[in-house]
Amino acid sequence: MPVPRELSPTTTRSGVDVYRIPIQPADIALLAGHPTRVRTYAGQFVGPTIRARTGRPVRITFTNQLDVPSNVHLHGGHVPQRSDGHPMETIAPGQSRSYDYPNNQQGATLWYHDHAHHLEAENVYFGLHGFYLIEDDAERGLGLPSGRYDVPIMLRDAQFDTNGELIYTEHPPDRTTILANGEVTPHFPVAARKYRFRLLNSANERIFRLTLGGADLTHIASDGGLLPAPVRRSEIVLGSAERADVVIDFSEHPVGSQLVLYDVSGPVLRFDVTREASDTSQVPDTLRPLPALPPATVERDISMKFDLSGANPVGLVNGQPYDPNRVDFRVKRGTTEIWRVKNDDVEFGIPHTFHMHLEQFRVLDRDGAPPTPDDAGRKDTIFVAPGETVRVQVTFTEYLGTYVYHCHYLEHSAKGMMAQMKIVE
The missing domain is CATH 2.60.40.420 (Cupredoxins -  blue copper proteins)
Incomplete structure (x- = not known):
């Protein structure tokens, strides 16, 4: 399983990290031996990951190189109206638009995707989706798995024809092929230590019911960031666009073990425990308390x-x-x-x-x-x-x-x- 490439800022100006991302067609082999025509951010079927920091603004300029309108919505982002990706504020072919993200919210697993009205389903289905991860100092201080052990995983479904091309219809009962970061039932080599996996259901219309072959998942975060405390779960259910961050401790399994992440439809992803590794990460008993709810009026x-x-x-x-x-x-x-x-x-x-x-x-x-x-x-x-x-x-x-x-x-x-x-x- 590939890990989506993290994008570095083009420049940093006055404390703002500046990125440029083309919205462009590409031919990518989603099925072995069959190039598939897709719509991408920067030529990647899972667009490049943006790692942002709480309190540090980001500006991204998207240039539409497709032959259809597009736009970009930061899903879960707390942003001014002009940068929200309103469905009617589209980027015409050949045009560019800049979005300003203040990142004045706590650490969370967000994602960006197309939201051009009447085209949003088609554009996202053909590949206009990517991770936007916000990190904050308080979360960083908890000692959760980080760096190469903090892995975003985008789950979605698809339907292909005999030539490996994506089939798009407005009624999707035949999207039976499951992709994890753009690969069909891939394997992912892991060390015998803790990993944080940021699970996103980016499918247009699907529920994932995820289990780990009888092993527990430690649920640590949902759409908007960390839970008050970790919860051991035997199953995680994600509707379209929902996220869940989980920790899996592979040190509980000997080198040579294989663990399979299943949906009710079948296997999604296999983890292969291939080596020993030191591990200083932890999952504290307390993560981030939720504030009291103010009275509703x-x-x-x-x-x-x-x-x-x-x-x-x-x-x-x-x-x-x-x-x-x-x-x-x-x-x-x-x-x-x-x-x-x-x-x-x-x-x-x-x-x-x-x-x-x-x-x-x-x-x-x-x-x-x-x-x-x-x-x-x-x-x-x-x-x-x-x-x-x-x-x-x-x-x-x-x-x-x-x-x-x-x-x-x-x-x-x-x-x-x-x-x-x-x-x-």
Whole structure:
């Protein structure tokens, strides 16, 4: 399994790390012996990894060398409106756009991906996705596995034709090939020591249920960063766009052992314990306590559903398809709100994931029951089963402007399952 290349800044100006990334087509062998035409950041099917630091700004200029519009959304990023990658603010072929990321948030596993409306599903499916990792001093001081032992893993699915080309359809039941960092069921040599793996589900429409062949995974972080304490898990469930950081201690297995990461559909990735190694890393009993939730002053209801009455499905949020000229919620800056997010697609049993731009939130309950272990910590994306209602609480902090919230099954948002909130004084 390859590890996505980390990109170094082109320059550093006045304390800002500056990057330039082309959005370009490339031919990459995703299947052995078959070059596949894909859309990439900097020629990589899993785009280059950006390692940022809390409190140190980053500016990235993307130049679109494709023949279709694109744009870039920093998923999980707390950023000003003009750098959020609003779906209507696209980069035309041959044009460039700069995004400024202040990184005024705690360490977390984020990712960047295309968000050009009506094209987001297709562009991401063909490869416009990459990791953006924020690190902070407090997290660094915990002694967690780092450096070459801190490995991002992007999981997704795909469908190929007999020539090795990706097949894209708006209805994806045949995406049966699983890729880990762009490789089909790869192996990854590891030393007999602790590793941190940053797991991301970048599939357009999929749930991963991950197990490690009977061994435990130590869950240490979710979408928005570290959990209050590590949790031993036998299974990690990731809906589309969700992340989970886990630690695996391979010193518990003799050299020559093989451990397989499984999904319910079959093997995803094999770890081969190939050598002994010293290890000074640790997983402390306390990671990062969560602050107390402030009282909420506003409650809102959000419904996600398809209108299937016409020739083409139309995605709806609160009964309406996306309209970039309409503001659905006006939110006062500094307030705390509770959102009741419901999946109303009961008749046909259609699942959804819910993603909010700008702010992380906390899950309060699911149908009145306690949150699941996969809901723990700061979240920006949650899975919502047909008929289910999930309550989340969010505080809107300093930024003003218009941001979207939507189903992160990208074929669903491309068909209109998206709405807008405007943060006002």
